[in-house]
Amino acid sequence: MTIAFLFVTLFGCMFLGMPIAIALGLSSVSTILLFSDDSLASIALKLFEALSEHYTLLAIPFFILSSAFLSTGGVAKRLIRFAVAVVGHIKGGLAMASVLACMLFAAVSGSSPATVAAIGSIVIAGMVKSGYPEKFGAGVIANAGTLGILIPPSIVMLVYSAATEVSASKMFMAGFVPGIMMGLILMVAIYIAARVMNLPSQPFPGIKELFNSMISAMGGIMLIVIVLGSIYGGIASPTEAAAVSAVYAFFVSVFVYRDMGPLKEKAWKNEGENGVVLAGRAIMQSIVALPKCINDPDVRKVLVDATKVSIMLLFIIANAMLFAHVLTTERIPHHIAEYIVGWGLPWWGFLIVVNLLLLAAGNFMEPSAIILIMAPILFPIATQLGIDPIHLGIIMVVNMEIGMITPPVGLNLFVTAGITGHSIGWAVKAALPWLSLLLLFLILITYIPQISLFLPEFFDQLQGYK
Amino acid sequence: AEPIVIKFSHVVAENTPKGQMANKFRDLVAERLGGKVTVEVYPSSQLYGDNKVLEAMLLGDVQIAAPSLSKFKKYTKKVQLFDLPFLFKNMEAAEKFQQSEAGQKLLGSMKRKGIVGLGYLHNGMKQISASKPLRVPADANGLKFRIMPSDVLSAQFEAVNAVPLKKPFSEVFTLLQTKAIDGQENTWSNIYSKKFFEVQEYITASDHGLLDYLVVTSAEFWDGLPDDIRAEVKKAMDESIAFGNKIAAEKDINDRKAIEESGRSTVIDLTDAERQQWVEAMKPVWAKFEGDVGKDLLDAAIAANN
Amino acid sequence: MVAKLTRNLEEGVLSFLLVTMTLLVFVEVVLRFGFNTGIHWVQEVTLHTSAWFVLFGISYGVKVGAHIGVDAVVRLLTPEVKRIVSIVAVLLCLLYCGLIMYGGWIYLEKVYSIGLAMEDTPTPGILKALIPEHMMWDVFKIDEEDPLLPMWFAHGPLLIGFILLTIRFLDVLKKLITGEWMEMHMADEAKEALEEAGVSTEVKMHDDDEETK
Ligand code: NA
Ligand code: NA
Numbered sequence: 008m009t010i011a012f013l014f015v016t017l018f019g020c021m022f023l024g025m026p027i028a029i030a031l032g033l034s035s036v037s038t039i040l041l042f043s044d045d046s047l048a049s050i051a052l053k054l055f056e057a058l059s060e061h062y063t064l065l066a067i068p069f070f071i072l073s074s075a076f077l078s079t080g081g082v083a084k085r086l087i088r089f090a091v092a093v094v095g096h097i098k099g100g101l102a103m104a105s106v107l108a109c110m111l112f113a114a115v116s117g118s119s120p121a122t123v124a125a126i127g128s129i130v131i132a133g134m135v136k137s138g139y140p141e142k143f144g145a146g147v148i149a150n151a152g153t154l155g156i157l158i159p160p161s162i163v164m165l166v167y168s169a170a171t172e173v174s175a176s177k178m179f180m181a182g183f184v185p186g187i188m189m190g191l192i193l194m195v196a197i198y199i200a201a202r203v204m205n206l207p208s209q210p211f212p213g214i215k216e217l218f219n220s221m222i223s224a225m226g227g228i229m230l231i232v233i234v235l236g237s238i239y240g241g242i243a244s245p246t247e248a249a250a251v252s253a254v255y256a257f258f259v260s261v262f263v264y265r266d267m268g269p270l271k272e273k274a275w276k277n278e279g280e281n282g283v284v285l286a287g288r289a290i291m292q293s294i295v296a297l298p299k300c301i302n303d304p305d306v307r308k309v310l311v312d313a314t315k316v317s318i319m320l321l322f323i324i325a326n327a328m329l330f331a332h333v334l335t336t337e338r339i340p341h342h343i344a345e346y347i348v349g350w351g352l353p354w355w356g357f358l359i360v361v362n363l364l365l366l367a368a369g370n371f372m373e374p375s376a377i378i379l380i381m382a383p384i385l386f387p388i389a390t391q392l393g394i395d396p397i398h399l400g401i402i403m404v405v406n407m408e409i410g411m412i413t414p415p416v417g418l419n420l421f422v423t424a425g426i427t428g429h430s431i432g433w434a435v436k437a438a439l440p441w442l443s444l445l446l447l448f449l450i451l452i453t454y455i456p457q458i459s460l461f462l463p464e465f466f467d468q469l470q471g472y473k
Numbered sequence: 474a475e476p477i478v479i480k481f482s483h484v485v486a487e488n489t490p491k492g493q494m495a496n497k498f499r500d501l502v503a504e505r506l507g508g509k510v511t512v513e514v515y516p517s518s519q520l521y522g523d524n525k526v527l528e529a530m531l532l533g534d535v536q537i538a539a540p541s542l543s544k545f546k547k548y549t550k551k552v553q554l555f556d557l558p559f560l561f562k563n564m565e566a567a568e569k570f571q572q573s574e575a576g577q578k579l580l581g582s583m584k585r586k587g588i589v590g591l592g593y594l595h596n597g598m599k600q601i602s603a604s605k606p607l608r609v610p611a612d613a614n615g616l617k618f619r620i621m622p623s624d625v626l627s628a629q630f631e632a633v634n635a636v637p638l639k640k641p642f643s644e645v646f647t648l649l650q651t652k653a654i655d656g657q658e659n660t661w662s663n664i665y666s667k668k669f670f671e672v673q674e675y676i677t678a679s680d681h682g683l684l685d686y687l688v689v690t691s692a693e694f695w696d697g698l699p700d701d702i703r704a705e706v707k708k709a710m711d712e713s714i715a716f717g718n719k720i721a722a723e724k725d726i727n728d729r730k731a732i733e734e735s736g737r738s739t740v741i742d743l744t745d746a747e748r749q750q751w752v753e754a755m756k757p758v759w760a761k762f763e764g765d766v767g768k769d770l771l772d773a774a775i776a777a778n779n
Numbered sequence: 780m781v782a783k784l785t786r787n788l789e790e791g792v793l794s795f796l797l798v799t800m801t802l803l804v805f806v807e808v809v810l811r812f813g814f815n816t817g818i819h820w821v822q823e824v825t826l827h828t829s830a831w832f833v834l835f836g837i838s839y840g841v842k843v844g845a846h847i848g849v850d851a852v853v854r855l856l857t858p859e860v861k862r863i864v865s866i867v868a869v870l871l872c873l874l875y876c877g878l879i880m881y882g883g884w885i886y887l888e889k890v891y892s893i894g895l896a897m898e899d900t901p902t903p904g905i906l907k908a909l910i911p912e913h914m915m916w917d918v919f920k921i922d923e924e925d926p927l928l929p930m931w932f933a934h935g936p937l938l939i940g941f942i943l944l945t946i947r948f949l950d951v952l953k954k955l956i957t958g959e960w961m962e963m964h965m966a967d968e969a970k971e972a973l974e975e976a977g978v979s980t981e982v983k984m985h986d987d988d989e990e991t992k
Contacts, residue, residue, distance in 0.1 A: 023868040024853040024963060026846035033875040040878070044478070047882030048889065049534035054879065055886075055937050056525045059830035062641045062822070068829065069801055172517075176647045243653060243808050244644050250804035310794040315845035317797065318836035322846070325833065335519045371849060383519075415851035524898075531889055547895050550925070586893050615815060622898050627819060638817045639899070653811070765925075 009042045009337050017330070018371075027373055028319075032326035035333040043336060050329065057328035062246055063169045064324065067162050068317035069249035070117035073230075073256040075313040077115060078125035079305065080260020080267050082227040086111045087129055089224035094194075096211035099201025101137050102147050103194045105130040109151035110190040111224075113158035114231045115252070117165070119411050120418040123152030127426045138207045141427060143200070146437040149423040150445060151193055153408035156374070158186030160234055160249065163407050166324065166375045167400045170331070170382040175245040176238050180466060181397045181459045182404065188458065189448050196444055226259040239466075257306075262293050267305035269296040320375060327379035340384040347388055354392040358453050361385055361399075362406060369410020377410070378403060394456075401459040405449050412438045412445070477698070479512045479706075481537040482520040482529070489666070490724055491539055491686060492516050494594060494717025498537075501709040510702060512537075530691045531587045539594055539686040543623045548583040550765040554774060556625035557762065558632075558681050558755040562778050564598060564722070567683050570777035575770055580687075589695045591688045591707065592714040596660050597725040598680040602673035603656030604649075606739070608747050610634075610754040616655040619645050626658075628758045629682075633751075642667075649673055660684050662721070665728035670738040677741045678729075679751060688714060789839045796832040800825050820899040827900070827933050834940030838947040848963075858961050865962045869952045876945040883937045890934065894920040896927035903928075 013034055020030035032054075039045050077083060090107040094100050108126045116122055127148040134144035156163040159179035168175035200206070212220075221228075234252045237243040243251060261268035270292060276285055300306045334340055352360065364385075368377045382403070389399045411419040414435050424434040452458055479502070481495050492514075499512035521529050523540040527548070530538055545552040554560070561567040570576050571593040580590030607613055610633040617636045620626040630637040638654060648654045650672040657669065658681070664670050688710065695703065733740050743751070763771055803825045810816050840846050853861055894916070902921050915921045920929040954960040 020868075020871060021849045022852040023864055023871065024848055024850055025868045025872060026841075026848045028846060029872050029875050030848075032879070033871060036875060036878045036882075045534050046532055046885070047878055048532045048885035049529050049882070051879055051882035051886045051937060052525060052528055052532065052534075053521070055830065055883075055934055056522065058833050059826045060522055060524055062644065062826065065800065065804065065825065065829055068797060068832070069804070072797065072801060172643060174647055176651075237808075238647075239651065243812075244640075244647055246644075247804055247808045250801050251808055253801050254805045307790070307794065310797060311790050314790070314793045314797055314832075314836060315840060315843060318793075318833055318840045319845045319847060321829070321833045322837055322840070332520070335515065373847065416849055528886070528890065528895070531893065532886060547898065586895075617811065617815065617817075622819075622823075636816055637819075638811065639819055639822055641822075 009038060010339055010342075012042065013038045013330075013333065013337075013339075021371070027376060028323040028326045031323065031330045031376060035326070035329040038333050038337070043333075045336060050332075053332050054325055054329055057325040058321070061169050063165055063175055064321070066160070066165050066175075066246040066249035067117070067320060067324075068313070069246070069253045070160055070162060071121075071317045071320070072310070072313040073249065073253040074116040074118060074121040074125070075309045075316075076253070076256035076260045077112070077227065077230070078121065079309050079312075080256065081264040082115070082224075082230075082256070082259065083108070083112055083125035084129060084266075085220070085224040085264070086227045087126065087133075089220040089228075091209065092212050092217045092220040095209040097198065098208045099197045099206045100208045101130070101134050102139060102144065102197045102201070102206070105134065105144070105147055106151040106190055106193045106197065109148065109154055110158060110186065111227065111231070113154040113156075113186065115160075115227060115234065115256075116155055117160045117162040117249075119153050119155035119408065120422045122155035123148055123419050123422045124426065127152065127423060131426055137209070140204075141429075142433075142437040143204075143206075145423050145427050145429075145434060146439070146441045147193065147197065148426075149412050149419045149434060149438040150441040151190070152419050152422070153411050153445070154186050154189060156411075157182050157189065157401075157404055157408060159183060160245065160252075161404065162320070163374050163378060163404050164400065165245065166378045167382060167403060170379050171386050171396060171400070173396045173400055177397055177463050178400050179235075179238065179245065180463045181401050184462050185401060185405070185448075185452055185458050188451075189445075192444055192448060193441070196441070226263050230255055230259070261296070261300060261306065267309070269299040269303050271305065320373075323373055324375050324379065327376040330376075331379050331383055334380070334383060340387065343384050344388050348391065352392075354394055355454065357388060357392055358394070358402065361389075361402060362449060362453060365403060365406035366409060366413075369406055369416075370413050371416055372410075373416070374407035374410060377407065395460060397463060398456040398459050402449075402453055405445075405452050409442070409445050409449065412442055476509055476511045477702070479510060479536040480515065480520070480534070481512055482515045482526050482535045483539050484518040484523050484526075485516065487514075487516045490596070490662070490717050490721035491594060493720055494713050495539070497716045498709055498713035501713060502706065505709060506702065506705055510706065527588065527689070530689070533691065533694065536694050537591070537688065537690050539688045541596075541621065542593075542683075542685050542687050543621055543626075545583065545588075545687060545689075546623070548586045548588055549579075551579060551582060551767060551770055552687070553623070553625050553762050554766045554770055555683050555685060556623050556629075557759050557766075557771075557774075558625075558629045559752045560759070560774055561598075561683055563680065564595065564683075564725075566778045567598075567685070568593075568595075568718075570774050571685075573773060573777060575773035579770070583689075584692050587692050588689050589692045591690055591710050594686040594688050594714050595718045595721045596684045596686060597662055597721060599658045599660055599682040599684050600664065600676050601656060601658045601679050601681065602649075602664060602669055602676040602738070604652060604674055605655070606675045606741055607656075607677045608741060608743065609750050613656075617653075619648065619654050619657040625758065625762055626682075628761055629755055632755045632758055645669065646672065658682070660725065661728040661732065662724045665732055670732045670735065673738055675739050675741055676732065677743065679743065679748070681751065681755070786842075789835075789842075793832060793836050793839060796828055796835070800828040800832065803828070820901065823897060823899045827897075831936045834936040835943070837940055838943035841944065841947045841951065853962065862955060862958070862961050865960075866952065866955050868963060869948055869955060872948050873945060873952070876941050876948065880938060880941045880945070883941060887931050887934060887938060891920060891929075891931040894922070895930040896920070896922060896925075897930055897933055898927070900928040900933070902926045 016034035016037060017030055020033055036050055039050055087108040090104040094103045094107055109122055112122050112126050131144045131148055135141050159182050164178040165175055168178055230252055233255055234248050237248045238245055265271055411417050420431055420434045424431045483491055483495055485491050495514045499514050502510050502512045523544055526535055526538040529535045542552050542555045601607055613633045613635040617638055618630050619640045620637045622639050627637045645657055646667060732738055803821050807821050853864060910919055915923050
């Protein structure tokens with residue numbers, strides 16, 4: 008009865024068009040009010056706890072801020088140039104380069120929609136200009152963009168860590184191989200499609216452009232090194248690495264690339280300047296520019312954009328935690344777990360159920376909320392069946408990726424539609440053929456745990472234990 | 474009538490000493506007061522973390538919790554006593570103090586703030602682990618140690634010129650593994666269960682401090698219980714705590730053994746002379762907190778060593 | 780004019796909180812890695828800054844349409860039905876605010892009456908200087924011997940944030956009733972991501988545009 012009320016209210020509120028966060032919150036509070044002895048005060052307390060006691064989740068606003076600087080500050084643009092120089096000359100190369108650029112951007116950004124927006128807004132138009140069907144380009148980007156949450160860093164993985172106390176660093180490490188694998192699968196599929204559809208290739212731009220584009224993209228590539236390097240090299244925890252990455256992204260965008268902020272359009276090198284003068288001028292310029300950033304419209308806009316997304320996401324997460332709290336006080340995970348265990352499923356059968364549940368949920372809900380609600384239910388059963396918590400986490404993440412390109416709530420679809428100026432329906436059709444690849448990939452990830460576990464276990468061996 | 478429901482919220486797994494103690498309490502109450510009182514145990518921070526559970530208790534939504542002693546600083550500064558380094562020479566001395574008149578009086582000292590202590594639950598004596606061998610205080614010079622939020626522990630590490638850093642328990646493993654911090658202090662059972670020994674090359678068997686829990690309930694709830702039921706619940710609690718303490722003591726020995734046998738970490742036993750150096754370096758911390766703790770309490774604790 | 784001022788104030792405060800928490804963690808890393816030291820109150824302050832950031836930001840999020848929702852069903856309705864459904868939705872949002880405010884008030888009242896304080900965060904010197912001595916404990920619950928920041932103060936934004944949210948929803952309700960708005964204005968994360976990337980395109984919800992091509 009309680010379970011029914013909780014979920015009916017949740018979906019009722021959602022379909023009335025209320026913000027997802029408040030639908031989660033109201034269904035939780037009203038369930039407590041009607042079916043439990045708990046006080047409203049304890050609910051308020053729990054909400055505050057959800058907002059103020061999760062150090063891991065602090066990484067979310069930091070990664071969002073860093074993404075915002077990277078997309079506005081010209082990092083995406085340079086990563087694309089580099090990707091085109093690397094694979095552009097192969098048949099279907101521009102599409103493959105787009106996938107590579109998505110993978111690179113995914114390695115600095117924690118979110119999928121951000122990845123689609125940053126890369127897609129540039130490359131889809133480029134592909135059309137080079138003679139690709141627009142649907143083809145849009146479909147590739149909508150799918151490749153989902154890598155944003157599989158290739159570390161990943162906001163969804165941070166949420167999974169907060170919900171299950173599995174180490175975020177280990178989750179990040181586990182996403183690496185699957186992320187690269189999915190990227191390669193997409194590229195191979197593109198190559199085959201390009202052969203069949205006789206899609207164009209670019210001429211090889213030459214070693215010099217390859218080198219120059221790499222140097223130019225260094226600002227972004229260095230961030231991959233900084234984020235992953237500082238986590239695994241012993242300088243910082245994921246939360247700290249996220250803060251470092253936000254500060255770094257600001258620095259690169261404003262002072263190095265100068266695509267935004269007070270130094271915008273100020274040339275790096277003036278006519279006839281030598282190195283010393285140049286360096287001296289750059290330092291002086293930067294010192295003068297730093298305080299100007301406080302009132303700079305570009306910088307302020309990035310901050311406001313990041314603020315909006317962060318608040319939306321953190322408020323959903325806090326309310327989803329409230330929802331999970333109600334599930335716990337009413338012992339609902341306990342009952343569902345007993346029920347599912349009662350079926351006597353083997354581990355692979357259980358994982359089918361997991362995938363079906365998550366795919367269904369992915370149609371309607373925001374990934375963080377799904378993870379927070381489903382993890383407490385699935386985690387204990389998985390542990391009983393001997394499924395590795397990290398493996399379960401990666402399975403959940405891949406399901407969330409798929410949820411991002413299935414209607415009606417599919418963030419990547421919305422972004423793709425927005426970039427191309429077409430309807431959501433058009434975006435759905437564009438993404439559909441590639442969706443089947445993701446589903447195939449999901450089966451691989453589900454039934455070959457080693458894809459996810461190889462790297463974390465390998466690192467453990469390197470460190471010399473187990 | 475509806476049975477009285479006691480929600481017991483804690484933050485560790487069910488197979489730990491605290492988890493087993495909570496389950497034992499639930500079973501004893503069911504056996505003796507079945508139908509009148511029901512205990513529901515919520516392990517693994519399912520309901521609240523240690524930082525908020527006491528507030529939830531004051532609001533009447535949790536009836537029993539067992540956070541670390543240092544979490545009670547907000548309610549009485551006297552609990553800082555238990556963080557003082559080298560105050561108790563061993564667990565027996567700590568136990569003796571806790572059962573003494575002064576120790577029992579301390580349980581009631583937070584009543585004004587709405588909390589009543591039901592008893593002390595052991596975790597164990599703390600050891601210091603690090604990425605390099607620590608034999609004398611000078612070895613800790615400049616090293617970064619993770620501590621629980623406690624001013625006493627901060628002062629303790631500063632006393633040996635080390636750098637105390639507050640970090641959440643959940644991040645400690647990663648920070649140690651990546652050498653972002655050099656060491657930490659904990660009981661054998663925590664070092665074992667959180668796998669710190671796998672990422673720390675040396676553990677100094679210092680027994681330098683106490684890491685215990687305080688089992689508490691809210692004064693409002695406790696005073697509201699019918700006298701006969703309160704007595705029966707308290708009795709079940711005392712037995713459960715004794716049961717939990719016995720498991721903790723065994724676990725302490727077994728986990729140390731398991732760590733030594735793993736070969737992952739070298740356990741350093743201090744000679745009397747070396748240990749004395751640590752005592753001398755850290756003991757000045759006592760004076761700093763004597764005001765907060767109270768001289769009588771401090772004296773009673775010192776006396777328990779004899 | 781007033782609207783612009785309010786907006787600037789809101790955006791300023793929220794940006795300040797976001798930058799503060801980022802820099803606090805950044806500085807912590809720099810201090811530890813570069814100078815082998817740390818500041819003991821940073822963690823608690825960062826976590827509470829993030830809580831303040833969200834609590835002060837929810838109402839702003841409603842104003843600028845930052846909260847995402849499912850409009851798949853509402854979108855099928857006729858404008859007039861949609862307006863009525865939206866009114867119901869806003870009333871339910873107000874119910875949520877009311878319940879949290881009620882619970883929040885009781886919680887804060889309890890924390891205040893007991894006089895709980897934060898674990899690490901000191902009361903800023905400027906606050907202490909402004910408060911007359913006899914009011915330190917009696918009114919502000921600041922312990923003079925150990926002047927940690929009182930918890931009611933640190934947790935107070937729970938109430939303030941929801942009061943602001945209530946005001947915002949009342950405003951939306953008024954607009955819906957007078958017919959100024961026909962639905963709750965709610966953008967989606969997609970649009971945010973696009974704007975960040977410098978693309979400002981309206982997301983089309985229907986398929987009909989395709990047929991007209
Ligand atoms: Na990513
Ligand atoms: Na979806």
